Amino acid sequence: MDLYDKLTILADAAKYDVACTSSGSDRAGTAGSIGSTAPAGICHSFSADGRCISLLKVLMTNVCVYDCKYCVNRRSNDTRRAAFTPRELAELAIGFYRRNYIEGLFLSSGIMKNPDYTCEQMLRTLELLRNEYRFRGYIHVKAIPGADDRLIERLGLLADRMSVNIELPSRQSLTALAPDKSKTDILRPMGQICQEIHRSREELVRYRHAPTFAPAGQSTQMIVGASGESDFQILNLTQGLYRKYELKRVFFSAYTPVVSDKLLPALNTKPPLLREHRLYQADWLLRFYGFEAGELLDEAHPNFDPLLDPKANWALHHPDQFPVEINKAPYEMLLRVPGIGVRSARAIRSARRVSTLDFGDLRRMGVVLKRAQYFITCRGRLAEGLRITPEGTFRAMVSGRLIRELEPDYGQQLSLFSSMDAAPTREEVLQCLTGEL
Incomplete structure (x- = not known):
C-alpha cells in the first residue's frame, strides 16, 4: 500500500474524533478555485494569539485490538486497515508544512498490539519531527489509556496539547459498549497530565529554560447519543472534569451510526446535532458565565429544551430574578441576562461608571435587545412600548x-x-x- 492510500484511509478514519477545534465548513473545492475544507485530513484550530491554523488530522493506524461497539475502527468491523511508520508520518507532516498546507499536526491512533507499543510509535513520530526535522509547529496528540506513565510524560514534553477521550459518560455505558476499556485507565492519564502540567509550571518559575509539558493543556471528548445518559448526567460529568483535571475543553460528539449493533441507535438514525449544540452552549455557560450544572438542569428536568438555549431557559424559569436595572446590577447578574454576553457585560460595567445608560447605549454596545429587553430596565423603566407576557417572552427566546x-x-x-x-x-x-x- 502506497503512502497516498494510507493517508486516504487514516485521514478519513480520524474524522470522528472531534477533540480539536474545527471550522465546521463544508465548502468543497471547485474547478478554477483553490483550497477545500471538506475532505478529511485537514482540521482547523486556534493559536494562543487567536490565529486560525490548519492541522493535519490523522491516525497513526486504524488497526485496533479493541472492539468498542460504537467505533468504525473496532476489531470486528470489516474495513480497510493501514498503519504509518513513524518515519512515513513525520516526512508526510513536514512535507505538507513545507508546502504551506498545514501549520501543525493532530495525531490519534487505534490500539495496535497494546497501548505501550502504540504510544511508542506515536512518540517516535514526535521525536523525529521535533529533534530531526526541528519542527516547532503546533502538535496535539492523544494519550493512550493504559500506556506506561513514562511514555505519557515523554509525549507531553514534545506535544503542545494532549487529550484523553473519555468517550462515554458513565461506567455502565463504557462496560456495555467498550468492554476492553475501563474508567480507571482513562482517568489515570488525565490525572497524570494535570499533575505534570502543574509541575512544569512550578519548574518554569525557578528555571526559565525548563522543559514545558503540554503548554496548551489537555482536553477530552464525549459521545452524545450512543448511550442513554441524560444531559444532566453529561453536564455534571463535564463540570467535574473541569474542576478535577483543569481541562481546557470538553468536546461533545453527536453519535453518528457507522456500525450496526443492537445496543446502538439504528443506522438510519439522525445524529442528535441539536442536543450536541445545547451541550456546547451549556459548556460555555459553565466556563465563562459562572453557572453551575445544577442551575441549568436537575433530576426533574434532566434534558435541555430543544427550542431554547440553556441561558434563556434558565431565565424563563427564574422570573423572580428579573427585571434587573442595567445601571446597578452586579456584573455576575448581567451575565445571566439573555442577549448580554461577556464582552457586552464588561462594556456595560465600564460605561456606567461615567454615565447613566439607556437602551440606545446598550444597542451600540452590542447587546441583543430583542432578547434582553424582557429582562432589564434602564433608569427604572422598561423599553418603550414593550408588553411583557409569558408567551411573548417565550417567542422572543426561540x-x-x-x-x-x-x-x-x-x-x-x-x-x-x-x-x-x-x-x-x-x-x-x-x-x-x-x-x-
Missing part, C-alpha cells in the same frame, strides 16, 4: 434560524402561521417539529 437549519420541515410547516398576526405558540412549534401538523 431561535427559529437554528431550528430551520436542523429541521428542514420546520420552516415549511411554520408557513401555516404566516398569515396570522401572532407568531406560533410553544405548543404549535413543538407540533411542527414532531410532525403533528
